[in-house]
Every structure is written in C-alpha cells, then in structure tokens.
Amino acid sequence: MMGNREVRLMQGNEACVEGALAAGMRFYAGYPITPSTEIAEICAQKLPLVGGKFIQMEDEIAGMAATIGGSLAGLKSMTATSGPGFSLKQENIGYAALTETPCVVVNVQRYGPSTGLPTSPAQGDIMQAKWGTHGDHPVIALSPTSVRETFDLTIKAFNLSEKYRLPVFLMLDEIVGHMREKIEIPNKEDIEIFNRLKPEKDSSEYKAYEIKENEFVPRMAAFGDGFKFHVTGLMHDESGFPTNDSQISDKLLRRIMSKVDDNVDDIVMYEEEFMDDAELVVLAYGGTYRSARSAVKEARRLGYKVGLFKPLTLWPSPDKKIKDLNEKTGKILVAELNLGQYFSEVERIVSDKSSLYKLCKVTGEAITPNEILTKIREVL
C-alpha cells in the first residue's frame, strides 16, 4: 500500500533513531559528540513519547555502561558516539561481548586519531570496530550508504544483537550521518523484528548461560523478571558465576566467538552491480560508496568494464564473496577514507595481492567520483 507509507526528508542520524524506534529501542544513554549528537537529541525528544528512557550521562564510558544496564533490565538499548567516544567505550564494549548483553553502538565516524577534524568525514575506525577492546571477542559491524539504508540497517543491527546477544556496531560516517535524503518509511507490519529469547516463566532452575537443546545462545532473563542470577565480566560457567577453570574458560570464549563464526551467511549482507563482464570491481562502503557508484556508472558509459561491490556487513567480512570476486573478476579497487584499513582485510582474503589496488584519502574531505574514475582509468 504505497499510499500509506510515510515519506520524509531526513538526515542519516535521524533515520538511525527512526530505525531504532521501529526496532523497539526503548533506552538510550550517551554523551554529546560531533558528528553523532543529533542521534542523542532526537532520542531525547522521541523516547518519552513511546514510554522509553533517555539519559545523558556524565561521560562516554558511563554512556556505554548505562546502555548495557538498560539492556540487562530488559529494554532494547542503544548509544551513539564518534571516534574519541568509541575509544572510551571499548572496555565496556568488551564487557557486553563477554556477558552477551545485546545493544547497538552507533559510531558516526569522524577524522582522527585524537580530536582530529571533528566535523570532517572519515572511515578510520573500521579496524577499531574489530580490534578495539582487549581479548578475542565476536564482532558484527554494519555500514549503510544512504539514509534509507541507515534506517534499515539500524533495525538489522538490533535484530542481530538480540539474536546473537552481542553489541552490534553501526558504522556511519559523517557523510551518511549528516546527509539529507527523501526516504519512504516502511509500514510497521513489513518490518521484521527479532526479540531476545527469554527463559520460560516457570523454569526454577534458570542458568543464565546455559544453552538449550537446538539453540545456540543462552536465553536471557531481565533483572526483575523473578530469576535471581549473576552476571560478571569474569570468565564464567553456564550458571554465570566466575570460574578459573581453564577448560570452562576455553569453552566459553570459543562459544561466544562461534556465534558469529558459525553464522557468517546469516549475518553478511552485500550488494553488487554492473558485474557482468567486469574486469575490475570497485569495493566501497559508507559515504564513499556513493562516489564509487557515480564513478562506476560514468566509467561504464565510457566503455570501461567495471563492477561495483558494497559490503553492508563490514564484520564479519564477506570472505567467500571477496575471494570469489577476485577469482572471477581479477582486479579489486578498494576506495576508503583511511589509509587502507579495509584494504588490508581484502589483502588478507585474496591470494593474488598483485590484483589489488587502493584509493585512500585523508584530507578530511570525501573521495570524489572523479578521483575514483581517474583511478579506474589508471588500473585498466
């Protein structure tokens, strides 16, 4: 029913909040930071209207901690930040990973390191999303390229976090976060929502980290549901209590890693275009993808055999697909607003390193279609 759908002009950051609300977010805790602040502002305005809770915490670390607290108390929770705040949140992100607490962490990336260029776009936190906190931990990171995709992937981020019980990163960049586009908001009944599985009400023997038969994540009670259970950032057994046992620790860490490793096909999303007969494929994500698409279209018009690949899931990376691209197409050009972070992942995946090219830019400005087109001509 096209006529019923709401059509609006909005910013990526606003679409993120709309997506989160549609996914059932009812708790937001954060700290103001450019260029993510609109997400906090819009949450502050909209959450009480639906009975949800917003709190501006005293710092980034507290924002992450309170977000986890909100989730443990049973609400779908989110926080948003940018580079410096993402750095500060890392310890508690690891806590969410080990305690298997679902939440969504939005990072509207800006130019860094340090304070960098706070209002300028960058994609410099791609590797931090993967390796930012200490120890091995499962990671899911999504990267939208448009306002509508921001809406959709925010919902997806919540669904994945609830399904796999882990913090999910939504890696925006300043381009997508602040860009305004017309978007059509899908009807509520067309939106797929996944809610965390709860223990059965009468299960007196609830073990907070026990895996039921035919399930692969522990069922999650909220504090106050009537189960008195323990949650700790120490290595723990299936009852949730701390242990020093090497075998149990090993089993726990491997299990939480396997949630992502064994379900890559369910988690990984990507799109490709112009792939028939392509001799070079341009790989780009986030805001950079938009320039890449213009460049590829123009290159095609000029007769170059160029394809376009957009990973919507950055972590886990679409290994199989990238290997396949390399084998079928040959050359891959990675364009990104950093000095080669995702490029190094592509390099890890493909065997023929000589077929890889990169276009990196760190001036604090977006990569233009023309720059990508020039690079395409150079390569072909």
Added chain:
Amino acid sequence: MSSELISNNFRMDKLPHIWCPGCGHGIIMRSLAKAIDNLKLDKSKVCVVSGIGCSSRAPGYMDFNTLHTTHGRALAFATGIKLANPDLEVIVITGDGDCSAIGGNHLIHASRRNIGITTILFNNNIYGMTGGQYSPTTPNKSYGTTAPFGNIDKPFDICKLADAAGATYVARGTAYHANQLIKIIEKSIQNNGFSLVDAISVCPTYYGRKNKKGSSVDMLNEIKDMTIDIKTAEKLPLDKYKDKLLIGEFKNTEQPEYTAEYQKIINRFKKER
C-alpha cells in the same frame, strides 16, 4: 548449617568468600544482608551492582539479581538499570578506589541526579585486590606499596563529597559499629533518592601490615577509639573531637528523585495521546 540470615540471603554454595582472615568486608556484607532482611524487601526486585576490587566480589555471594561490572563503573551500569526499571531496588557495592578514584565522576553525577540508588562503600583505605597500593582514602603519611616513603596525597572525605554533589542521604558507619551500620543501611535504602553510606572496613593484610596496625582485632579497636558519633560530637566543644572521625547520619533530606521526574515527562505525553 548456618544462620537463617545467611542461608536466606546468600548463595550458600559460593561461601566461604575469598576475603582474607579478619577482612572487615564480611561484616559489612552481612550488615547489608541484615538490613535488606529487616526491611523485608522482595528479593527478586533487589539488584546488587558492583565494580572491581575486593568489595566488588560481594554480589557474587548474595542471593539477589547481581551484576559484577567493570572497574569504577558500577554506578553508571546501575543508573541504566534503575532508569530502565525503577521498580528495582538498586544497591551498589563499591570500594574506595572503585568509587572515588576511577569511578569518582560517576559518584558525583549519580549524587547530583539524586537517582534512587543506594551506594554502600566498603572503605578499607587501600587497593586490596592488587596488593596494597594507596587509594584516595589512604590517610596522609600512611604507607602503601606505591607510597613507600609515606603517602603525600590528602584523602577524600567521601561523605562530604557526596553531600556537596547532591546525595540526599549520607552517613558513615563502621565494621566495628555493626549494629549501627545495619540501621544506617536500612535508612539509606528507604531514602527515595541517592544514598551514600561510607562503611569503614579494615584490611589487615595490606593496609594493616604495611602500616603496622596489628591484627584485625587491633584495627577494629582502633576504629572504636578514633570515631565519635555525630550526635555525641554536636554536644561537645570542637577541640574534644576535632581529631576524631565522625560517624552516624550526616544528611537525610527529601528532593525529587530522578526516575520519578523522568516518569512525569512520560506521563505528560500519555495524557496527550
């Protein structure tokens, strides 16, 4: 077998606890359990949250909803829990380092918001878990492994800090004065707002040994000698108690509680809908 208080409020299979012989924390943890028991709180609505350190191992033993978080951040996690579900009776257990060094910012702001959380500070004047480094409550001139020549820092009075920041219930009790401590904790839980109880503990293993304080018994007796109840002190001239540590209830006031204020905003829109 064990006493009814213990078997009704603790996870019996997790005891005995990991604390050293003579550690004051066990006395304070029992006092908290006794206060909860006396108030007949619904156990499934009690949520005990801690950070990292000796004190913060307490929730693992207590038979409630329990959360052992990251160093210094218990109050920030607890703030999320309390705001998400204000029906929960949220109690934070923290230590002097956890609460006033790495977590100092969260203490100030939880106090300022007057959010309905009760904080029990197990204050042993030292970082015990890491082996005896000086903390923000280690007295000046005392020794720690990181203060080998005597501590040149001046200690915090955490009660004054919480008071100034806006906590509505502030009191100090001690492991020696355990009966009084139980009453203080009861009142701190009953306060509809942010409560801070500075519970003076003893660490015979690290603070005691390094500072030649003798046994745990000696240290508890020292608490008896060095403290004076504020009600007694108020009747005396200042020079009679100026070198003593004040204990008792310092502040018990009523101010709007944070989650109730937030609920008012939600209710405003409920009416409009």
Added chain:
Amino acid sequence: MSAKELKVKIEWCKGCGICVAFCPKNVLELANEKINIKDKDSCIKCGQCELRCPDYAIYLEVLDDGK
C-alpha cells in the same frame, strides 16, 4: 523470646579471632587456628560474635521452642 543456642560452622572459620576478642564473657577461644567454644555455660547470647564474624562461622541458632 525464642531460645537461642550458640553454633559454629567450623569449615568457614578463618581464625581471625574477632569473635574471641569481642565476646564479653570470654566464652570463646582459638584452638588450632579455628574457633572453639570453651565455656558454653557462660554465654549470654548477646550475639556480638555473630554480628562481627566476617565469615559467618559463628551464630546464634533460634531453637524451635514450644513444639
């Protein structure tokens, strides 16, 4: 008032001696670094030992009286 009896849970005792020191009637002692009730008859059931035992190893058990 129900009748009470002094009880010891010896396996939890860490031998700190707090209960011995704060017992007003000298009922307790340490034997082999563990608590021992040496003079049960003198116990006035004041509960000072239970109040300050950090390890919950000594307590007054409430007896089922009148049943």
